[in-house]
Amino acid sequence: MKIVVLVKQVPEIALIKVDEAANEVVLPQGPGTVNPHDEFAVEEGLRLKEKFGGECLVMSVGNQRTESALRNCMALGVNDAYLLCDEKFEKSDPQAVGRILVAGLKKLGEFDLVLAGRQAVDSDSAQVPGVVAAGFDMPQAMFVKKFEAVDDGKAIVHRITEEGFDVVELALPAVVSVVKEINEPRLPSLKGKMAAKKKQITTWSAADLDLDGSGIGVNSGTRVEKVATPPPRPQGEFIEGETPDELADKLFAKLRDNQII
Ligand SMILES: Cc1cc2nc3c(=O)[nH]c(=O)nc-3n(C[C@H](O)[C@H](O)[C@H](O)COP(=O)(O)OP(=O)(O)OC[C@H]3O[C@@H](n4cnc5c(N)ncnc54)[C@H](O)[C@@H]3O)c2cc1C
Incomplete structure (x- = not known):
C-alpha cells in the first residue's frame, strides 16, 4: 500500500496573539510542532504499512521550519517526506492549501490512501482533507475512529457521528481524516531520531508543480473581515451552603429554574 499522510506544522497555541488593530492573528516564531x-494519522499510516506492506509518506504545505515536523514523522518510521514550500503559497486559505496538496500528490504519482488529522489546532477549519478529496473526485470519510478492513481495493471504516458511528465502505484510493480514538501514537526511538536527521526531505516549489496560481496565496478567495479576541466569559457563581445535601438542593433548584434540567 502507498499511504500519504498530510501533516501540518502548527505553532505553540498558547503563544498565539490577536492584533485587533491590524486585523491579524500573530503567530509565534518558535519551531512549532x-x-x-x-x-x-501518522500512527495509523504506519500501522497500515506494517500490516499490508508498502510505504508511508508525509506531505506538508509549509516553510523551512516545517522540516522539523517532517523529521519528527520520519523518526517514527515514515519512509519519506515532501515539503511544498514557496513564497507564493503564503497567505493561502484552506481551499488553496488543499489545491497545493492535490498538485503535490499528483506529482508524487499513484497512491492508495491519503490520511489526515480531523482538524488543525490553530485554524480549525477541518476543510483541507475534503478539498483534497474533491480535487481528485475521490471517496472521502471524515472523523474516522477505526479501519475495520482494508482489502481488495476497498476499505471499511467507522466514522463518528453525533449519535454514534457509521460503517462506511470506500473504494480506494480515498481520503480519510482520523480522530484521536483511532490509536495511541508511538514515541520515536533514539535510533529513529538519529536516522531522521540524515534523511533527505524532498522540497517542491510552485514551479515544480502543475498548479494554476489563481486563487493561491494572496489571491485566495477568503477575505478576513474582522479578527478579534473573544469577549471574556461571564463570571461564574459560587453556591453557598452548610452541608453537601443543602448544596446539591440549591444547585438542583438553580439548574431547574434556568431550564437546564
Ligand atoms: C485569508 C487567509 C489567509 C491565511 N494566511 C495564512 C498565512 O499567511 N500563514 C499561515 O500559516 N496560515 C494562513 N492561513 C491559515 C491557513 O489557510 C490554514 O491554516 C490552512 O489552510 C489549513 O487549514 P486549517 O488549519 O483549518 O486545517 P484543517 O482543514 O483544519 O486541517 C485538517 C487536516 O488537513 C491537513 N492539513 C491542514 N493544513 C495542512 C498543510 N499546510 N499541509 C499538510 N496538511 C495539512 C492535516 O492533516 C490536518 O489535520 C490563512 C487563512 C486564511 C483564511
Whole structure:
C-alpha cells in the first residue's frame, strides 16, 4: 500500500496573539510542532504499512521550519517526506492549501490512501482533507475512529457521528481524516531520531508543480473581515451552603429554574 499522510506544522497555541488593530492573528516564531491530530494519522499510516506492506509518506504545505515536523514523522518510521514550500503559497486559505496538496500528490504519482488529522489546532477549519478529496473526485470519510478492513481495493471504516458511528465502505484510493480514538501514537526511538536527521526531505516549489496560481496565496478567495479576541466569559457563581445535601438542593433548584434540567 502507498499511504500519504498530510501533516501540518502548527505553532505553540498558547503563544498565539490577536492584533485587533491590524486585523491579524500573530503567530509565534518558535519551531512549532506537528499538529496533534496529525500524530494519529501518522500512527495509523504506519500501522497500515506494517500490516499490508508498502510505504508511508508525509506531505506538508509549509516553510523551512516545517522540516522539523517532517523529521519528527520520519523518526517514527515514515519512509519519506515532501515539503511544498514557496513564497507564493503564503497567505493561502484552506481551499488553496488543499489545491497545493492535490498538485503535490499528483506529482508524487499513484497512491492508495491519503490520511489526515480531523482538524488543525490553530485554524480549525477541518476543510483541507475534503478539498483534497474533491480535487481528485475521490471517496472521502471524515472523523474516522477505526479501519475495520482494508482489502481488495476497498476499505471499511467507522466514522463518528453525533449519535454514534457509521460503517462506511470506500473504494480506494480515498481520503480519510482520523480522530484521536483511532490509536495511541508511538514515541520515536533514539535510533529513529538519529536516522531522521540524515534523511533527505524532498522540497517542491510552485514551479515544480502543475498548479494554476489563481486563487493561491494572496489571491485566495477568503477575505478576513474582522479578527478579534473573544469577549471574556461571564463570571461564574459560587453556591453557598452548610452541608453537601443543602448544596446539591440549591444547585438542583438553580439548574431547574434556568431550564437546564
Ligand atoms: C485569508 C487567509 C489567509 C491565511 N494566511 C495564512 C498565512 O499567511 N500563514 C499561515 O500559516 N496560515 C494562513 N492561513 C491559515 C491557513 O489557510 C490554514 O491554516 C490552512 O489552510 C489549513 O487549514 P486549517 O488549519 O483549518 O486545517 P484543517 O482543514 O483544519 O486541517 C485538517 C487536516 O488537513 C491537513 N492539513 C491542514 N493544513 C495542512 C498543510 N499546510 N499541509 C499538510 N496538511 C495539512 C492535516 O492533516 C490536518 O489535520 C490563512 C487563512 C486564511 C483564511
